[in-house]
Amino acid sequence: MTILLPDAPWRARADLAALIDVLGGDEEARFVGGAVRDTLLGVAVKDVDVATRHQPDVVIDRLKRAGIRAVPTGIAHGTVTAVLDGWPVEVTTLRRDVATDGRRATVAFAQCWEEDAARRDFTMNALYAEAASGRVHDYFGGLADLADRRVRFIGDPRARILEDHLRILRHFRFFARFGGAEPDEAAMAACIDLAATQKSLSRERVADELLKLLGAADPCRAVDLMVAGGIFAAIVPEVDADGAARLRRLVAREALAGVEGAPLRRLAALLPPDARVGEAVAARLKLSIKARKRIATALSPAPDAPHARALAYRLGAEGAADLLLLRDDADAREAGTIIDWMPPQLPIGGGVLVGMGVAKGPEVARTLRAVEDAWIAAGFPDAEATRALAAQIVSTLPRASQ
Numbered sequence: 001m002t003i004l005l006p007d008a009p010w011r012a013r014a015d016l017a018a019l020i021d022v023l024g025g026d027e028e029a030r031f032v033g034g035a036v037r038d039t040l041l042g043v044a045v046k047d048v049d050v051a052t053r054h055q056p057d058v059v060i061d062r063l064k065r066a067g068i069r070a071v072p073t074g075i076a077h078g079t080v081t082a083v084l085d086g087w088p089v090e091v092t093t094l095r096r097d098v099a100t101d102g103r104r105a106t107v108a109f110a111q112c113w114e115e116d117a118a119r120r121d122f123t124m125n126a127l128y129a130e131a132a133s134g135r136v137h138d139y140f141g142g143l144a145d146l147a148d149r150r151v152r153f154i155g156d157p158r159a160r161i162l163e164d165h166l167r168i169l170r171h172f173r174f175f176a177r178f179g180g181a182e183p184d185e186a187a188m189a190a191c192i193d194l195a196a197t198q199k200s201l202s203r204e205r206v207a208d209e210l211l212k213l214l215g216a217a218d219p220c221r222a223v224d225l226m227v228a229g230g231i232f233a234a235i236v237p238e239v240d241a242d243g244a245a246r247l248r249r250l251v252a253r254e255a256l257a258g259v260e261g262a263p264l265r266r267l268a269a270l271l272p273p274d275a276r277v278g279e280a281v282a283a284r285l286k287l288s289i290k291a292r293k294r295i296a297t298a299l300s301p302a303p304d305a306p307h308a309r310a311l312a313y314r315l316g317a318e319g320a321a322d323l324l325l326l327r328d329d330a331d332a333r334e335a336g337t338i339i340d341w342m343p344p345q346l347p348i349g350g351g352v353l354v355g356m357g358v359a360k361g362p363e364v365a366r367t368l369r370a371v372e373d374a375w376i377a378a379g380f381p382d383a384e385a386t387r388a389l390a391a392q393i394v395s396t397l398p399r400a401s402q
Contacts, residue, residue: 003143005031005134008039010048015084017131019050022066023091026130028053030113033120036127036136040146041178050091051128053111056080059091077107095119097163114139121160121167122174123152149180157190165197166205168231173213176222183225192229199234206235207285211263219266220248236270238281243270246326253325253332259339264291265322268298273326275300298322308334310376313343346372347383348390356394367393 010016023029029052035045052059056072059080063070069083078093094116095107110116117126123142129135136143140154151174153160153167161167168191175183198206213219223244226232232239250269254261264287271278278299282292297315302323305311308331312320321335348371350364358367371390375381378389 003136003138005036005039005129005136006042008045010035010045011039011131011134013084015087016048016089018066019068019082019084019089019091020131022062022068023050023052023054023059024062026132026135029091030128030130030137032128033125036129037124037142037146037178039129040127040136040143048089050082050089051094051113051116052091053094055109056093059093063091078109113137118154120154121164121170123154124174124178126154146178149178150184151175151179151187152184153187153190157184157187158194161190161194161197165194165201166209168195168198169206169209169213169235172222172226172231173209173216175225176213176216176219179222188225188229191231195229195231196234198231201235203284203286207287210235210285211267214263214266214270215261217261218251220244220251223247223270236281236285238272238277239270243272246270249328250325253335257321257325257332257334257336257339259321259325259335262322264294265298265325268295268322269326271295271299273299294319294322298326302327302330306377307379308338309341309343309380312338312341313376313380317341317343344380346375347386352387353390353394356391358394358397363397367397 005011020026020029029050031048032051033049035048038045054062056075056078060070060072063080063082071081071083071088073079073081073090074092078095080091082089082091094110094113096110096115097119098106098108107119113128117128117139120126123140123145125142126138126140127142127146128137130137141152145152151171153171171187171191213222216222223239227239227241227244246269247266250266251261267281268278271281275296278295279292282295287295297319302311303314305314308320308324311323314320315323317338317340321339324330324335324338325332346368350368353364353367353371354360358364367390370393371386374389374393375386378385381389
């Protein structure tokens with residue numbers, strides 16, 4: 001039975017159709033991977049990839065002759081990026097694996113669509129579509145798996161994982177996003193049996209894949225399976241069943257607050273509530289300084305604050321929302337009120353205090369901090385009300401300070 005790709009906004013782009021024509025039409029170039037999968041599922045498409053039978057040098061020559069900017073982003077692996085009106089589209093030559101070591105592959109270019117499909121990870125990612133007709137080519141049962149929400153490796157799951165150990169994490173990421181109630185048994189068995197192979201992966205690759213997994217609408221079922229199967233032991237051994245339970249509570253609280261799930265916040269939930277542990281894990285995963293600080297703050301005791309916006313003023317809206325959502329004793333709905341809040345500036349400065357008689361020097365700074373605390377506690381009143389607060393505080397100072 002012929003399956004046609006449904007209409008979608010990206011399919012109406014004239015520059016994409018022109019790109020396929022430049023590459024020789026549907027027999028020489030087809031859409032592949034995520035764009036095909038997501039369109040079949042009715043999910044918005046962010047990136048479009050094209051597979052072609054042409055060698056990279058031929059792709060570059062054709063693009064240049066057509067006036068399309070060509071960037072050799074991954075030329076050793078056959079990938080050339082075509083820049084269409086500022087929108088990048090990766091064009092990759094059909095390939096077959098020559099050698100793999102669990103971290104990287106040596107490839108040779110191919111001419112056969114099925115041969116290219118055979119080297120991909122999951123059946124749902126090995127779907128190709130013709131640009132003109134929308135006809136979908138499925139070589140390994142990906143359409144049926146997509147309909148059943150089954151994340152299934154192409155061929156022998158063990159062999160596919162031994163080719164690239166990151167495919168264990170990718171399996172759970174795709175299960176979190178597309179999987180049904182139960183995982184594929186063969187895939188799970190292989191992931192559990194080969195979990196220790198993840199130790200060979202770079203921490204950057206692990207972090208990238210883990211954060212993508214945690215960015216799914218609801219990653220809890222996937223994380224539960226990972227904990228039960230010992231998947232975290234080789235990459236983040238600090239994650240256990242208690243962490244999975246904290247993640248479930250967090251996801252529920254994010255929904256209650258109407259706040260988008262944040263991968264870093266969810267990673268913090270998986271870790272023991274200890275800032276030092278969070279800092280160590282974030283450093284081990286080679287996260288940015290900003291990300292490390294966010295995780296450490298999320299796992300630290302909350303500073304005293306009379307209300308949610310006061311907390312946001314001290315920590316920033318993002319940090320305050322993290323704490324409110326992670327703490328069971330806080331009202332999760334308050335996080336929704338501050339997530340996009342822009343903290344105001346104190347409407348008076350030290351000059352106002354000097355004008356009220358405060359002696360110049362350190363006393364001005366100390367008094368200004370006291371005024372700021374009162375201003376925050378009062379809910380950030382306007383300049384006139386803040387002057388009144390300041391006058392009240394100045395009146396209580398010892399005469400020597402005035």
